[in-house]
Amino acid sequence: MKMxxxxxxxxxxxxxxxxxxxxxxxxxxxxxxxLCRSGAxxxxxxxxxxxxxxxFTEKHEWVLVESGIGTVGISNYAQEALGDVVYCGLPEVGxxxxxxxxxxxxxxxxxxxxxxxxxxGEVTAINTELAENPGLVNKSCYADGxxxxxxxxxxxxxxxxxxxxxxxxxxxxxxx
Amino acid sequence: MLxxxxxxxxxxxxxxxxxWSSSSCLFMDPSSPGLVLQSQSxxxxxxxxxxxxxxxxxxxxxxxxxxLWRNRxxxxxxxxxxxxxxCNLPAMRSAQVPVARRRSGGGxxxxxxxxxxxxxxxxxxxxxxxxxxxxxTDALRRVRPQLDIQATDRLDILLNGRYKISGTASRLSRxxxxxxxxxxxxxxxxxxxxxxxxxxxxxxxxATPSIPSPVTNLTDHAPSLQWExxxxxxxxxxxxxxxLTSSSQCVDPADEALFPGVGSMEAELRGxxxxxxxxxxxxxxxxxxxxxxxxxxxxxxxxxxxxxxGRVESCRVEVPxxxxxxxxxxxxxxxxxxxRFCPHRAAxxxxxxxxCESGPLHSRxxxxxxxxxxxxx
Numbered sequence: 118m119k120m121x122x123x124x125x126x127x128x129x130x131x132x133x134x135x136x137x138x139x140x141x142x143x144x145x146x147x148x149x150x151x152l153c154r155s156g157a158x159x160x161x162x163x164x165x166x167x168x169x170x171x172x173f174t175e176k177h178e179w180v181l182v183e184s185g186i187g188t189v190g191i192s193n194y195a196q197e198a199l200g201d202v203v204y205c206g207l208p209e210v211g212x213x214x215x216x217x218x219x220x221x222x223x224x225x226x227x228x229x230x231x232x233x234x235x236x237x238g239e240v241t242a243i244n245t246e247l248a249e250n251p252g253l254v255n256k257s258c259y260a261d262g263x264x265x266x267x268x269x270x271x272x273x274x275x276x277x278x279x280x281x282x283x284x285x286x287x288x289x290x291x292x293x
Numbered sequence: 294m295l296x297x298x299x300x301x302x303x304x305x306x307x308x309x310x311x312x313w314s315s316s317s318c319l320f321m322d323p324s325s326p327g328l329v330l331q332s333q334s335x336x337x338x339x340x341x342x343x344x345x346x347x348x349x350x351x352x353x354x355x356x357x358x359x360x361l362w363r364n365r366x367x368x369x370x371x372x373x374x375x376x377x378x379x380c381n382l383p384a385m386r387s388a389q390v391p392v393a394r395r396r397s398g399g400g401x402x403x404x405x406x407x408x409x410x411x412x413x414x415x416x417x418x419x420x421x422x423x424x425x426x427x428x429x430t431d432a433l434r435r436v437r438p439q440l441d442i443q444a445t446d447r448l449d450i451l452l453n454g455r456y457k458i459s460g461t462a463s464r465l466s467r468x469x470x471x472x473x474x475x476x477x478x479x480x481x482x483x484x485x486x487x488x489x490x491x492x493x494x495x496x497x498x499x500a501t502p503s504i505p506s507p508v509t510n511l512t513d514h515a516p517s518l519q520w521e522x523x524x525x526x527x528x529x530x531x532x533x534x535x536x537l538t539s540s541s542q543c544v545d546p547a548d549e550a551l552f553p554g555v556g557s558m559e560a561e562l563r564g565x566x567x568x569x570x571x572x573x574x575x576x577x578x579x580x581x582x583x584x585x586x587x588x589x590x591x592x593x594x595x596x597x598x599x600x601x602x603g604r605v606e607s608c609r610v611e612v613p614x615x616x617x618x619x620x621x622x623x624x625x626x627x628x629x630x631x632x633r634f635c636p637h638r639a640a641x642x643x644x645x646x647x648x649c650e651s652g653p654l655h656s657r658x659x660x661x662x663x664x665x666x667x668x669x670x
Contacts, residue, residue, distance in 0.1 A: 176467070203398075203501060204373040204398075204499075204500075204501050204573075206372065206373050206573075209602075222372060222373075222396075222398075224371075224372060224373050224398040224501060225398075227463070227465075228397065228398060228420075228462075228463040228464055228465045228470070228472075229371075229372045229373070229396065229397050229398035229462075229463070229464050229465070230464075230465040230466075231464070231465065231466045231467070233467065248573075248574075249499065
């Protein structure tokens with residue numbers, strides 16, 4: 118079932134290719150909900166652990182949880198603000214992070230922007246595609262441009278992050 | 294922890310019974326939206342630490358700060374660069390020129406006392422590099438109107454449309470930002486040519502590269518421009534652009550009382566782990582030229598190394614078996630695993646092997662060790 122889930126995710130990732138016009142953040146999230154809806158066909162659900170909708174931090178990172186592992190990336194707002202990413206400085210696999218720890222930096226023509234861990238946990242994977250292709254962060258920030266995966270030591274931290282509507286409201290308030 | 298420290302700093306400045314100089318109220322004067330500081334230190338690590346300290350501890354939401362500083366001869370590489378690719382570490386060791394990795398992005402620069410560094414601190418909202426550079430270009434145009442000074446799209450400052458006199462880099466953190474730039478007043482350009490070249494051949498890396506540019510000094514074109522005159526022009530221009538009520542203050546970046554915690558920031562910046570250990574993974578592929586004296590003979594060998602976090606992660610030394618038995622070259626390669634990519638560490642690791650091998654192959658083995666060590670920059 119996990120394999121089917123990954124296959125489904127890959128199909129969706131293809132939809133986020135740069136050939137297509139950039140999906141609005143609402144469209145991105147409804148894509149996620151497609152994967153995670155309870156009542157979805159059995160091939161898309163796992164027996165252990167829920168898949169949750171995207172959560173966001175005030176630093177414009179998103180977290181998507183699957184089977185107790187959080188995938189982390191930056192939001193569309195963040196990648197636009199950054200400009201073209203030329204280098205992704207990511208933490209090491211196995212590195213233990215506290216919430217809000219500095220854990221790397223994304224370098225763009227604009228600046229080196231610090232990355233802050235959205236949660237407390239241990240890094241289980243980093244996106245090695247970004248070494249050769251840092252522009253994935255701009256082109257596909259919700260899918261192929263993911264940054265790290267990590268364990269979730271304190272689920273209550275996840276609960277305190279913003280959901281999509283709250284994040285959209287937050288962005289509006291920044292732009293005023 | 295950082296926000297707690299920020300609060301603590303405010304309390305300290307208000308309440309502690311000490312002989313504070315006027316600079317102690319540096320960051321607290323609400324009537325001063327802009328503030329100019331001049332560092333008393335010419336130590337790059339102390340100055341970089343001061344930048345980090347200000348970024349972490351000073352509330353920049355309502356104000357901006359300009360820090361002026363210069364360093365004794367140093368090479369400064371960008372956040373994600375490879376020091377072995379960017380600068381000639383053996384030559385720098387001989388000349389006692391240190392390398393420092395800064396926290397901002399961008400490329401490699403040479404600093405000496407003839408180069409002025411300007412750091413513009415602001416909130417993330419107020420981050421505006423063009424506005425900052427306008428302070429510099431307007432100041433220069435005012436004191437030497439005959440000079441052709443322009444900021445480019447890349448945020449370099451060019452003289453006569455050709456020669457770079459300033460480069461820019463910056464860092465964005467939680468709520469604040471800093472943008473710093475160099476300004477070549479009277480730096481030693483010959484040092485740049487010697488020191489800003491690779492340490493060793495055959496490096497392949499996806500670290501951020503530098504873009505070499507022809508450079509010139511302001512004093513090459515305006516010989517009468519004094520250092521103090523330049524500083525004063527910049528401070529005046531900053532005042533009129535950002536609003537300033539007090540004159541600039543001198544600060545000692547090593548003053549732990551004024552900047553609590555700055556010492557450990559300096560130690561981190563000075564350390565091997567940050568400077569070299571943070572280098573993005575890279576490989577070295579190069580040909581080694583081996584020789585023997587008695588009888589005179591030569592041979593080529595191949596070296597292939599992967600370096601991760603500044604240490605040798607994998608190593609292959611391919612020497613023709615007619616020159617040295619494979620077991621010897623293999624054990625040399627093995628001895629380097631896990632060692633820092635560094636000629637001293639390599640020499641130490643290999644010397645143990647050398648001691649074990651006497652006999653007719655010793656001179657060839659010794660030669661291979663020497664050549665390997667030289668390939669490590």
